[in-house]
Amino acid sequence: MTEPADLPAAVAALSGTVAAINTRLGVAEGRLGGAADQAAVEDLAGQFAELASEVAEALACSPKGPPAINWANLQGDERADVLGQLREWVTRVLLPYYPGCGLRPCWERHPQAVIELGNMWSSWLQVYRPKRPDIRLALEWHDRWMPNAMRRIDQITRECMARCSAE
Numbered sequence: 001m002t003e004p005a006d007l008p009a010a011v012a013a014l015s016g017t018v019a020a021i022n023t024r025l026g027v028a029e030g031r032l033g034g035a036a037d038q039a040a041v042e043d044l045a046g047q048f049a050e051l052a053s054e055v056a057e058a059l060a061c062s063p064k065g066p067p068a069i070n071w072a073n074l075q076g077d078e079r080a081d082v083l084g085q086l087r088e089w090v091t092r093v094l095l096p097y098y099p100g101c102g103l104r105p106c107w108e109r110h111p112q113a114v115i116e117l118g119n120m121w122s123s124w125l126q127v128y129r130p131k132r133p134d135i136r137l138a139l140e141w142h143d144r145w146m147p148n149a150m151r152r153i154d155q156i157t158r159e160c161m162a163r164c165s166a167e
Contacts, residue, residue: 014055021047066125069118071111083114089121101150104157112156116149 025044074082087108094101094117107113123145127137 014051017051021051066122066129068122069115071115071118082118083108086114086118086121089124090117093124094120098146101146102154103150104154106157106160107153110153110156110160113153116153116156120146120149 021044069082071079090103090107094103103117107117123141127133127141
């Protein structure tokens with residue numbers, strides 16, 4: 001995978017690949033005249049799918065990373081969907097792999113804790129979504145972002161434990 005510093009070169013190379021595939025698609029469409037060359041169309045479709053995957057991976061490794069979640073703008077079903085995805089990440093990744101992180105069960109009842117966990121999740125995705133995670137980003141996430149976010153979440157949820165447990 002290309003390093004973030006090579007992103008412009010990677011995007012330029014992918015643009016060249018897209019142009020070449022588009023040319024081949026035009027030639028194949030000219031030859032088809034119906035469904036005569038279905039294998040060629042399926043081959044091109046596979047190449048487009050592979051290219052789309054490469055572009056998505058290149059963008060995921062961009063220095064900017066994924067966007068932050070703006071919880072204030074999420075309403076109704078959209079908010080419930082994103083919160084469900086965050087809950088799944090907490091359940092499937094954070095708690096099993098970081099059992100000593102100290103996350104209290106009441107975290108969803110605290111908007112600030114949800115924001116902190118959402119930011120951790122977005123950052124984690126930037127590190128681990130690519131096929132070849134960037135070790136520098138992984139070390140920074142483990143050394144800097146996770147411990148500080150968990151410290152803030154602990155402060156947010158510490159005082160309410162009795163109240164949250166009773167609800």
